Amino acid sequence: MSDTDKFDEHHNGEGDEPTRRDFIYIATAAAAAVGGGAFAWPLVSQMSAAGDTRAAGSIEIDLSKVSEGQQLKVLWRGKPVFVRYRTQKEIDEADAVDIETLRDPETDDARFVANPEGKINKHLLVMVGVCTHFGCIPVGEAGDFDGWYCPCHGSHYDTSGRIRKGPAPTNMVIPKYAYISDTVIKVG
Amino acid sequence: MSGPSTYEPKYAAERWLDKRLPIVRMSVDFMGFPSPRNLNYWYAFGGILTLCLMAQIITGIILAMHYTPHVDLAFDSVQRIRRDVPFGWLLQPMHAVGASMFFLAVYIHMFRGMFYGSYKNPRELLWIIGCLIYLAMMATGFLGYTLPWGQMSFWGATVITGFFGAIPVVGESLQQWLLGGYSVGNPTLQRFFSLHYLLPFVIAALVGLHIWAVHHVGQNNPIGIEPKSKSDTLPFHPFYTMKDAFAIAVFLMIFALFVFYLPDALGHADNYQRADPMKTPPHIVPEWYFLPFYAILRAVPDKLLGIILMFAAIAVLFILPWLDTSKVRSMRFRPVTKWFFIIFLVMGFILGWCGARSPDDIAIPIGDGGMTFKWLSRIATLYYFAYFFPILPVMGWIEKTKPLPESITKAVLSGDA
Amino acid sequence: MLKTQKTKMAKTFAAVAIISTSLFAGGISAQAAGGSTEKPAVQEWGFKGPFGTYDRPAMQRGYQVYKESCSSCHALEHLSFRHLGDKGGPFYDANFPNPNDNPVIKAFAKDWEVSDIDQDSGDPIDRPGIPADGFPDIFPNAIAAAASNGGAVPPDLSLIVPARTGGADYVYALLTGYDEVPHDFHLSEGMNYNTYFEGNQLAMARPLFDDAVEYADGTKATTEQMARDVVEFLSWAGDPKMEVRKKVGFATFLFLFIFALLLFMTYKEVWRNVDH
Numbered sequence: 001m002s003d004t005d006k007f008d009e010h011h012n013g014e015g016d017e018p019t020r021r022d023f024i025y026i027a028t029a030a031a032a033a034v035g036g037g038a039f040a041w042p043l044v045s046q047m048s049a050a051g052d053t054r055a056a057g058s059i060e061i062d063l064s065k066v067s068e069g070q071q072l073k074v075l076w077r078g079k080p081v082f083v084r085y086r087t088q089k090e091i092d093e094a095d096a097v098d099i100e101t102l103r104d105p106e107t108d109d110a111r112f113v114a115n116p117e118g119k120i121n122k123h124l125l126v127m128v129g130v131c132t133h134f135g136c137i138p139v140g141e142a143g144d145f146d147g148w149y150c151p152c153h154g155s156h157y158d159t160s161g162r163i164r165k166g167p168a169p170t171n172m173v174i175p176k177y178a179y180i181s182d183t184v185i186k187v188g
Numbered sequence: 189m190s191g192p193s194t195y196e197p198k199y200a201a202e203r204w205l206d207k208r209l210p211i212v213r214m215s216v217d218f219m220g221f222p223s224p225r226n227l228n229y230w231y232a233f234g235g236i237l238t239l240c241l242m243a244q245i246i247t248g249i250i251l252a253m254h255y256t257p258h259v260d261l262a263f264d265s266v267q268r269i270r271r272d273v274p275f276g277w278l279l280q281p282m283h284a285v286g287a288s289m290f291f292l293a294v295y296i297h298m299f300r301g302m303f304y305g306s307y308k309n310p311r312e313l314l315w316i317i318g319c320l321i322y323l324a325m326m327a328t329g330f331l332g333y334t335l336p337w338g339q340m341s342f343w344g345a346t347v348i349t350g351f352f353g354a355i356p357v358v359g360e361s362l363q364q365w366l367l368g369g370y371s372v373g374n375p376t377l378q379r380f381f382s383l384h385y386l387l388p389f390v391i392a393a394l395v396g397l398h399i400w401a402v403h404h405v406g407q408n409n410p411i412g413i414e415p416k417s418k419s420d421t422l423p424f425h426p427f428y429t430m431k432d433a434f435a436i437a438v439f440l441m442i443f444a445l446f447v448f449y450l451p452d453a454l455g456h457a458d459n460y461q462r463a464d465p466m467k468t469p470p471h472i473v474p475e476w477y478f479l480p481f482y483a484i485l486r487a488v489p490d491k492l493l494g495i496i497l498m499f500a501a502i503a504v505l506f507i508l509p510w511l512d513t514s515k516v517r518s519m520r521f522r523p524v525t526k527w528f529f530i531i532f533l534v535m536g537f538i539l540g541w542c543g544a545r546s547p548d549d550i551a552i553p554i555g556d557g558g559m560t561f562k563w564l565s566r567i568a569t570l571y572y573f574a575y576f577f578p579i580l581p582v583m584g585w586i587e588k589t590k591p592l593p594e595s596i597t598k599a600v601l602s603g604d605a
Numbered sequence: 606m607l608k609t610q611k612t613k614m615a616k617t618f619a620a621v622a623i624i625s626t627s628l629f630a631g632g633i634s635a636q637a638a639g640g641s642t643e644k645p646a647v648q649e650w651g652f653k654g655p656f657g658t659y660d661r662p663a664m665q666r667g668y669q670v671y672k673e674s675c676s677s678c679h680a681l682e683h684l685s686f687r688h689l690g691d692k693g694g695p696f697y698d699a700n701f702p703n704p705n706d707n708p709v710i711k712a713f714a715k716d717w718e719v720s721d722i723d724q725d726s727g728d729p730i731d732r733p734g735i736p737a738d739g740f741p742d743i744f745p746n747a748i749a750a751a752a753s754n755g756g757a758v759p760p761d762l763s764l765i766v767p768a769r770t771g772g773a774d775y776v777y778a779l780l781t782g783y784d785e786v787p788h789d790f791h792l793s794e795g796m797n798y799n800t801y802f803e804g805n806q807l808a809m810a811r812p813l814f815d816d817a818v819e820y821a822d823g824t825k826a827t828t829e830q831m832a833r834d835v836v837e838f839l840s841w842a843g844d845p846k847m848e849v850r851k852k853v854g855f856a857t858f859l860f861l862f863i864f865a866l867l868l869f870m871t872y873k874e875v876w877r878n879v880d881h
Contacts, residue, residue: 021874028867035864042275046250051272055687055705055737065725225879267683267764270846277846278853422879430872437865444861448854449655452767460768460843461760470803600880 058188060180063124071140073129076187080137081175082129082161090159091122093146097158104170108160111171115179126185127161128175133168148172193217222421223428224409226600230304231407231428232435233297239436240290241395245388247283248332255335257381259374262337263462281451287329288454289443291477294322302508303529305517306408312509314401319505321394324387326478326502331384333475337377338459343472345372345380351495371465411599412517413592420596471546479543480536483565484572486547497569504576511576513584521590525583532575535568542568641790643800645771645778648833652773652840655855658848659841664695666820667838670831671762672716673818678759678809681740684842686714690736693848695838705736717741755795757808766836766843773840775801780832783811 049057059076061083066072072083086094094108111127112120129148131138136152143149143156145164150157155166162171177187195213197203206213254273256265269276298318301307307315334345349372353363368375406415415421422428446453454476458469474482481498488494504511519526542551542565550558593599651660668689671681689696690704701707714734719741723730734741743759744750750758760768769775782801786792796806813831820826841847 024867024870024874028864028871031860031864031867035860038860042278043246043250046273046275046279047253048274050254050268050274050276051687051691052268052685052737053272054703055685058705058737060735264683271683271688277850281850426875427879430868430875434865434868434872437861437868441858441861441865444854444857448850448857451850457768457770457772460764 058186060184060186061126062184064183066124068123074187076128076175080129081187082125082127082140084125084127084140086123086125086159090146094158094160094162097160097162103163106160106162106171111160111162111174113174113177113179113185115182125161126174126177126187128173130172131155131168132163132170132172133166138172194220218403219425219429220423221403222415222418223407223424224415224420224596225422225427226409226411226596227407227428227431228410229431229435230296230300231409232432233293233300234402235428235432236293236436236439237290237297238395239439240286240293241388241391244283244286244290245392247279247286248385248388250279251283252385255381257335257378259337259377259463262335262377266336278447281447285443285446285451285454287332288446288475288477289439290325291329291475293439294325295477298322298505299533301408303519304408304410305412305512305514305519307509308512308517309509310405311401311408314398314405315509316506317394317398317401319502321391321398322505323502324391324394328384328387328391329475329477331380331387334372334377334380335384336459337463339461339463339467339469340456340459340472342372342463342465343468344474345376347472348474349376351498354492354495356492408517409596410518411520411593411596411604413596416595417597473544476540476544479541480539480572481543483539483541483543483561484569486543487562487565487569501569501572504573508576508580512580514580514587514589515584516589516592521592522583522587523590524587525580528575528579528583531571535571535575538568539565539572641787641805642803643778643782645774645782645801648774648777650773650837650840652837652847655851657851659693659695660837661695661697662822663834663837664841665838666822666824666831667834667836668695669818669820670813670835671838674812674831675762675835676743678743678754679762680743680759681763681842682742682761683763685737685739686710686717686734687736688845689713691845693841693845695841707736710736714738755808759809762839763842766840768843773836776839777832777836779807780813780835781829 057077059074061072061074061081063083066083066085068085069087070085074081074083091108097108099105099107108122109120111125112122113126114120129137131150131152133150133153133155136150138148138150138155138157140148143165145156145158147159147161147164148157149155150166150168153167155168156164157168157172158164160171161174163169175187177185180186193213193216195206195216197206197212202212205211251269254265254269254276256262266280269280271277273279301315301318330344330348334341349363349366352366353359355362364370366376367373368379409415456473461469473479481501484501485494485498488497514522514525516522519529542561545551545561547562547565548560551561551564552559593602593604651657671679687704687710688694690701690707690710691697692702694704696707696709696713697704698707698709701710704710714736717734717738717740718731719734719738721730721732722728740763744753747758766772766776771778778801779799782799784798784800786798790798790805792798793806796808797810798805799807813828813835815828816826818826818831824830
């Protein structure tokens with residue numbers, strides 16, 4: 001027991017000069033912390049998206065398949081992407097809105113990505129078809145603003161997919177996409 | 189062994205907590221548990237095994253997040269883990285190699301217990317709980333090996349579940365009940381997955397009892413005499429926590445060697461082939477940790493007798509405390525029995541060797557022929573059982589043991605411990 | 606008096622026990638007749654050893670050999686095209702950390718026809734592959750595979766190296782092990798003689814011949830060279846994470862060594878004043 005007492009005395013002694021013993025203890029504890037952290041990292045990050053999931057995260061959509069006044073629904077990352085071929089009337093409606101009055105102010109032009117020639121095609125609206133309220137899928141050509149209407153809690157979107165009425169906080173999301181030819185886009 | 193509590197709360201918050209939930213007091217008393225001062229590195233395997241169990245449970249829970257228990261998808265899902273899941277290439281081999289490391293450690297732990305007589309009065313129940321843990325580990329290991337659904341998984345499961353079919357009268361219905369069908373198939377895989385997930389928690393509970401029991405009766409030690417005075421013991425923390433921690437770090441190096449550099453060394457190439465019920469691999473072998481029992485099974489020409497003998501080889505461990513009649517615990521003071529034990533150890537290795545080879549191949553060449561593995565395994569099997577009976581009981585009666593030291597402290601100071 | 610008697614008894618008992626067990630050593634049988642299957646020679650591979658890595662140009666040539674000489678019968682079940690462009694893969698390009706964007710990978714994928722469902726009609730169709738696609742199955746199922754290959758299902762090649770005892774050495778030996786049929790050997794119809802195959806009768810005909818492919822890098826396409834290259838590729842396909850595993854393994858060992866040393870010093874400090 002006397003051996004233990006010696007150990008305890010030393011260990012609990014306050015205000016000691018840093019000794020060899022203290023250094024060893026601190027270095028060992030630090031190494032244990034580093035090792036534990038390094039080991040914890042794989043255990044945590046294994047839950048992030050795997051290679052096959054990530055690879056399926058980008059798709060190509062042929063825009064030429066959709067004709068005027070129609071909407072194409074494509075599954076992307078487990079959610080529908082709407083490709084809406086808007087009529088001139090719908091474009092005019094979207095342009096006519098005073099953006100100051102919007103909950104999530106955004107011009108119609110800002111919701112398009114330029115094609116290889118640097119122009120935007122305002123006929124083809126590409127957007128994630130998920131209501132920004134609680135994630136339901138809005139119904140097309142419905143609601144008070146000729147755009148989309150979410151049946152879950154009554155959010156109304158206009159022809160640009162911007163929130164106009166109801167509980168949703170923001171406009172429907174425009175995914176990251178790019179034109180890889182005149183008619184084909186790559187989403188994600 | 190546990191004396192009065194030595195914990196004294198220093199701060200108000202500590203006192204507040206101690207009055208309501210004395211969890212700190214319990215932990216302090218638990219870690220300060222008086223341990224014999226002469227424990228050697230063989231005693232570190234308890235701590236190593238705790239680590240193994242924790243590692244298997246953690247990596248296992250993670251693998252279950254990515255694994256699919258279905259005959260059409262299981263094999264592919266394991267490959268997906270190894271190829272596409274972030275760090276899956278690390279976690280999957282850790283779990284597979286971890287099983288081997290767990291058994292390596294448990295065998296050392298058991299042989300240590302046998303050498304120092306740790307199963308003797310008053311530690312019989314401690315030993316029996318340990319045997320139950322070993323049994324549960326074997327079941328878990330077997331069930332887990334089925335899950336990757338490779339050729340060895342499938343045929344191993346087919347052979348082992350076939351044992352139950354050999355039981356007279358009820359065998360066939362028992363086997364069908366076990367498999368959920370006429371042969372190993374999807375219902376089997378799904379229940380094996382479920383049970384493989386369950387059993388580790390049963391093991392954890394048994395480990396709790398095992399540790400409780402060791403805290404109640406105290407640890408045995410290399411000279412096998414009980415601590416008599418305070419100077420015979422040291423508090424578990426920091427003395428043995430630090431010794432165990434060092435041993436664990438060394439053990440982890442062996443673990444890491446296999447995980448990173450020899451991940452397939454303990455497995456079998458056939459398990460990289462998808463299970464095929466129409467094609468049996470040329471040599472069905474179990475995982476290395478079952479090989480000695482597999483050799484005992486094959487040593488007997490009769491199917492049922494072989495199975496009975498194999499289970500008897502495990503069952504005999506449970507009655508070991510009553511087979512060893514010697515009053516002296518440690519083999520250090522048993523000059524003759526010590527050699528019987530060493531031969532027992534060698535026979536264990538020989539059985540493992542026999543289990544890995546074809547029974548009719550030549551093990552020991554003599555002239556043009558030689559002794560086959562079948563006969564070698566028969567000799568080893570005979571010795572395996574002979575060690576438990578009659579060697580141990582008879583040696584207990586007739587052996588003249590060496591004089592025991594007066595106390596642990598005396599032995600330590602004279603350099604005998 | 607009693608003491609000596611006891612020792613004597615113990616010794617006699619020990620002797621009897623040992624002799625009686627060794628008496629069972631009677632089971633001696635004649636050596637079984639050996640087969641003529643040869644053991645594959647051990648080759649030098651750059652990916653062996655604790656610091657071994659795959660040879661990238663060899664893997665690239667190996668992919669070509671696979672595509673041109675193996676892929677009509679053997680699938681790569683566990684590989685997707687994108688895997689070829691993963692870090693550590695044969696066609697990894699640091700400019701394209703996402704292999705889906707790698708033009709080389711895209712071009713490879715386009716070379717393959719992949720089964721899909723037409724999004725408008727729901728009919729099964731074939732379309733050019735994209736990097737995210739898996740290498741396509743060659744046969745619709747195992748029965749079809751066996752039926753068109755004389756009863757033997759061509760094994761999946763993505764795991765062929767780990768799935769064979771002897772690994773890379775065995776696969777190399779097999780590919781270069783086609784030989785004249787010995788006079789006293791009876792070869793079944795439709796089978797081929799191979800020195801290294803168990804039983805020497807192999808359903809697969811010799812797949813590699815000199816100059817069967819033309820390497821873009823000017824390497825001479827001998828049978829041995831092609832076999833080496835395709836084995837390099839298939840070794841990677843069987844264990845694509847080997848390089849990163851060895852790297853992390855080295856770091857782990859470095860850490861464990863230092864950690865063990867520190868723990869040993871801590872242990873010695875804690876025990877400094879205790880005799881043991």
